[in-house]
Amino acid sequence: DPYPYYAELVAARPLYRDEALGLWVAASAAAVTAVLTSDLCRVRPPAEPVPKVLLGSPAAEVFGRFVRMNDGAGHCPFKGAVSATLGSIDEPRAAAASREYARLLLDEMAPGALPGAILELAFRLPVHVLGSLLGIPRRELRQAALWTSDFVGCLAATAGPQEVERGRAAAGQLLELFRRLQKSGQGASGGLLAVLSREAARVGRDDADAVAANGIGFLFQAHEATAGLLGNTLRALAARPDVRERVAADAGFLRPVVQEVLRYDPPVQNTRRFLARTGVVAGREMREGDGILVLLAAANRDPAANPDPERFEALRKDRRIFTFGAGGHACPGEALAATIAAAGVEALLAAGLDLAELAGPVAYRASGNLRIPLLGPLLGQLG
Secondary structure (H helix, E strand, O other), X not given: OOHHHHHHHHHHOOEEEEOOOOEEXXXXXXXXXXXXXXXXEEOOOOOOOOOHXXXXXXXXXXXXXXXXXXXXXXXXXXXXXXXXXXXXXXXHHHHHHHHHHHHHHHHHOOOOOOOOOHHHHHHHHHHHHHHHHHOOOHHHHHHHHHHHHHHHHHHOOOOOHHHHHHHHHHHHHHHHHHXXXXXXXXXXXXXXXXXXXXXXXXXXXXXXXXXXHHHHHHHHHHHHHHHHHHXXXXXXXXXXXXXXXXXXXXXXXXXXXXXXXXXXXXXXXXXXXEEOOOEEEOOEEEOOOOEEEEOHHHHHOOXXXXXXXXXXXXXXXXXXXXXXXOHHXXXXXXXXXXXXXXHHHHHHHHOOOOHHHHOOOOOEOOOOOEOOEXXXXXXXXXX
């Protein structure tokens, strides 16, 4: 449980230098906001724009074109294209696709697979939904999900040589898939890939591989974070009989529950920033090359941003959520992630999942920045 530690940091060390980590640590809402909106900070170390382990592979081609991993003159226009693409999604259509694929994925599983199938659904569902919206044919979605899992796995700090090699190869397969979709027109007819291509051209980035890379980015960014959101929502319901009774009586109440989970127990706990040049950030003098660990989950629990932060309150007024960042690199996928997670939870409850079974102690997947509960034995098979 990291939250008591976060509370101590917010109260006593909202922004400090941790010499053991070799990083600045930003914990309070004010410090996190200042770091994320500072024009001195970058999303990658200036000397290493692409992780060294990816160099010389398709994974480096893809990573280097992710708008999320870029700064500078090219970032803002292309970020606008990405945001406009996600903003074009019709919410009822996204909700319908999320419910449809949640049911289909559960139907593919063996009878009596719950609760062991929770994590399998949680990891596959986001890629199936985003992939279908992008224009990937249904018959290819399962393979796309497997490649996405391998690619995400190679980016983890704990990835070994085998995971890195699988991820490098998977990135190449995904890149070829998206190139093929663009050439064949399968990503057209109103699909997000076609929208992204048009929006990119509108801002002067008529680059097919940049469009493909950021299409892959939709899958890669949704994969683990949405899985964690689904799992943490189940944990929140399991721990609160009154909340789950209200959800059982009113399915619409699930959406504000998911929003509060994004604040109270978010799937993405932290991110990093790096100083492009020496200067002052949040009132502290920092040097070029310094790294900052940005504790998004701590800022969510800052009482200055959310009064009585230890209270789980689905209908919380003026809720502030830092989970999706702030400033130029704020993630525009919040609404879609919540929609997919809610559909997954609905499908699991309809399939007869007993939430009381999930109320006990739980372990979490080893990760430097993600909080994904181990709610089923299949996690070790999911890359």
